[in-house]
Amino acid sequence: MxxxxxxxxxKSFGGxxxxxxxxxxxEEKEIFGIAGPNGSGKSTLFNMISGFFKYEGNIYFINDKLxxxxxxxxxxxxxxxxxxxxxxxxxxxxxxxxxxxxLFGLNKPTSNVSHVVDEVIKITGLEKVKxxxxxxxxxxxxxxxxxxxxxxxxxxxLLLDEPTGGLAPGEEKKLSDIIKLINDECGLTILIIxxxxxxxxxxxxxxxxxxxxxxxxxxxxxTVGKDENVCRVYLGEPYACSG
Amino acid sequence: xxxSKELSLLLLIHVVLLFMPILFNxxxxxxxxLIICLIYGIVTGAWDLLxxxxxxxxxxxxxxxxxxxxASAVSTNYFILSPWYGMVIGGCFTAIIAIIISLACLRIxxxxxxxxxxxxxxxxxxxLRSELGIRIGTGGAQGITKIIPISxxxxxxxxxxxxxxxxxxxxxSFVIYCSIYFVINSKxxxxxxxxxxxxxxxxxxxxxxIKFKIIVFAMSGFITGLIGGxxxxxxxxxxxRLLGLxxxxxxxxxxxxxxxxxxxxxxxxxxxxxxxxxxxxxxxVYRLVIFGVxxxxxxxxxxxxxxxxxxxxxxxxxxxxxxxxxxxxxxxxQK
Numbered sequence: 136m137x138x139x140x141x142x143x144x145x146k147s148f149g150g151x152x153x154x155x156x157x158x159x160x161x162e163e164k165e166i167f168g169i170a171g172p173n174g175s176g177k178s179t180l181f182n183m184i185s186g187f188f189k190y191e192g193n194i195y196f197i198n199d200k201l202x203x204x205x206x207x208x209x210x211x212x213x214x215x216x217x218x219x220x221x222x223x224x225x226x227x228x229x230x231x232x233x234x235x236x237x238l239f240g241l242n243k244p245t246s247n248v249s250h251v252v253d254e255v256i257k258i259t260g261l262e263k264v265k266x267x268x269x270x271x272x273x274x275x276x277x278x279x280x281x282x283x284x285x286x287x288x289x290x291x292x293l294l295l296d297e298p299t300g301g302l303a304p305g306e307e308k309k310l311s312d313i314i315k316l317i318n319d320e321c322g323l324t325i326l327i328i329x330x331x332x333x334x335x336x337x338x339x340x341x342x343x344x345x346x347x348x349x350x351x352x353x354x355x356x357x358t359v360g361k362d363e364n365v366c367r368v369y370l371g372e373p374y375a376c377s378g
Numbered sequence: 379x380x381x382s383k384e385l386s387l388l389l390l391i392h393v394v395l396l397f398m399p400i401l402f403n404x405x406x407x408x409x410x411x412l413i414i415c416l417i418y419g420i421v422t423g424a425w426d427l428l429x430x431x432x433x434x435x436x437x438x439x440x441x442x443x444x445x446x447x448x449a450s451a452v453s454t455n456y457f458i459l460s461p462w463y464g465m466v467i468g469g470c471f472t473a474i475i476a477i478i479i480s481l482a483c484l485r486i487x488x489x490x491x492x493x494x495x496x497x498x499x500x501x502x503x504x505x506l507r508s509e510l511g512i513r514i515g516t517g518g519a520q521g522i523t524k525i526i527p528i529s530x531x532x533x534x535x536x537x538x539x540x541x542x543x544x545x546x547x548x549x550x551s552f553v554i555y556c557s558i559y560f561v562i563n564s565k566x567x568x569x570x571x572x573x574x575x576x577x578x579x580x581x582x583x584x585x586x587x588i589k590f591k592i593i594v595f596a597m598s599g600f601i602t603g604l605i606g607g608x609x610x611x612x613x614x615x616x617x618x619r620l621l622g623l624x625x626x627x628x629x630x631x632x633x634x635x636x637x638x639x640x641x642x643x644x645x646x647x648x649x650x651x652x653x654x655x656x657x658x659x660x661x662x663v664y665r666l667v668i669f670g671v672x673x674x675x676x677x678x679x680x681x682x683x684x685x686x687x688x689x690x691x692x693x694x695x696x697x698x699x700x701x702x703x704x705x706x707x708x709x710x711x712q713k
Binding site: 185187205206207210211215216218222223224225226227231234235236238239240241284285288 | 565568569571572574575576578579580581582583584585586587639
């Protein structure tokens with residue numbers, strides 16, 4: 136079943152076209168990868184799905200149009216977004232950060248907030264640091280807290296924007312295991328923006344490459360890796376022909 | 379129920395104040411200063427709700443205070459109402475004005491909110507002094523000289539008997555500070571904090587920033603307007619001089635020194651700053667220099683104010699205490 140359908144969306148900032156006529160759909164319980172060079176419009180796409188940017192074209196979540204909704208309403212519908220970099224509530228500790236997600240993001244809140252928080256902490260393995268302030272924990276734990284906060288809103292779709300950015304290789308592996316776990320056990324559909332192809336090919340069955348706001352290739356990691364256009368974008372013209 | 383350290387500190391302050399009239403042998407001048415301190419303390423507390431807990435840099439607190447005071451005085455004079463109704467009218471009217479201002483503030487951020495609210499502050503003085511203001515009953519530049527005094531169970535507030543007004547103000551202050559405490563620890567308070575810390579993230583987690591910004595403005599406006607009405611009926615005269623920089627700076631400095639966003643820093647800051655300002659009259663113009671230096675010192679070395687310092691001391695003490703216990707025990711066992 137198609138859970139998210141992006142239909143000919145277009146976004147421009149003044150004269151610069153950031154996204155032009157991108158169309159794709161995401162199946163339920165799929166991990167869908169998005170990659171592309173800097174400035175190709177990956178984060179813009181996420182900003183559009185999560186309601187931060189207005190755009191032309193349509194985005195459907197199951198059968199509902201998302202165009203007119205505000206970010207907080209989209210969150211309540213069941214699309215949670217994890218930002219790039221470190222976006223946390225600095226005056227709160229890890230537990231309280233996650234609690235904010237479940238207090239406001241759940242559609243029917245109040246009753247089982249602490250239950251949801253405990254569950255999410257268990258999945259992400261943050262038990263040891265839950266009492267610490269967010270600026271006192273390492274980058275890996277910060278990234279996990281961001282994911283946990285988004286998970287606490289009980290979403291159906293999770294948008295991850297460069298979750299492994301700045302992490303050491305060991306941590307990168309741990310994080311992709313957790314992402315797999317979230318996908319398997321909680322049955323979440325995940326859209327992931329990533330620069331590291333190893334992580335992407337490990338996680339996703341389908342992958343989309345954006346360049347200058349245009350989808351240049353969409354398919355399994357193997358086909359994308361052999362695609363001439365993708366080689367040209369990533370390696371430059373001379374290498375494209377040699378494959 | 380276990381009292382949190384914030385609430386016990388608040389209780390402690392009010393219990394100490396409870397004995398002040400006895401300690402100072404009913405010194406009318408001093409008790410009067412304490413009453414004004416308590417009133418300003420509430421204004422600071424309500425302002426802190428905006429600046430400290432929600433990160434909205436509103437500079438409209440004194441304007442709200444004056445709106446509440448005038449609304450209460452004018453309405454009670456016009457309809458011959460009890461001052462208590464006047465206070466509620468003042469609070470509600472100010473809340474409505476605050477909501478209108480919050481709607482204008484939704485699309486702007488940071489310093490621009492300060493500019494907009496301060497523009498309201500400056501505008502208010504002109505409106506109150508204008509022809510329109512005189513027609514409503516603000517008395518123009520002279521202000522209102524006759525305001526119905528508050529009376530409880532037949533006892534009227536007067537300048538000579540300060541005990542009744544003092545305890546009434548104390549109860550009012552305690553009730554309002556408690557409600558502020560419960561608001562900031564409720565779900566609404568968490569939303570305020572989340573918006574202050576990271577607005578974008580807060581929105582992405584389902585918090586409607588529009589709703590909560592309107593709520594915080596309405597709350598702060600209601601409390602400030604209510605206490606403005608109380609002030610008008612207690613003092614008995616009102617003029618636009620309240621809108622001068624004196625009170626504005628006093629409350630702002632109190633917030634910085636007490637510690638904004640740290641409960642109950644605002645009340646402690648107000649007491650310290652107001653006492654200094656009252657008893658440094660000898661220093662004349664240098665008083666403002668002293669305040670300036672104080673603000674610079676606090677901004678540079680104690681950005682979380684006196685309250686932050688106190689809590690850090692408490693935390694360190696309890697940490698040391700724990701360390702001693704855990705290290706101490708095995709040593710004793712060895713002996």
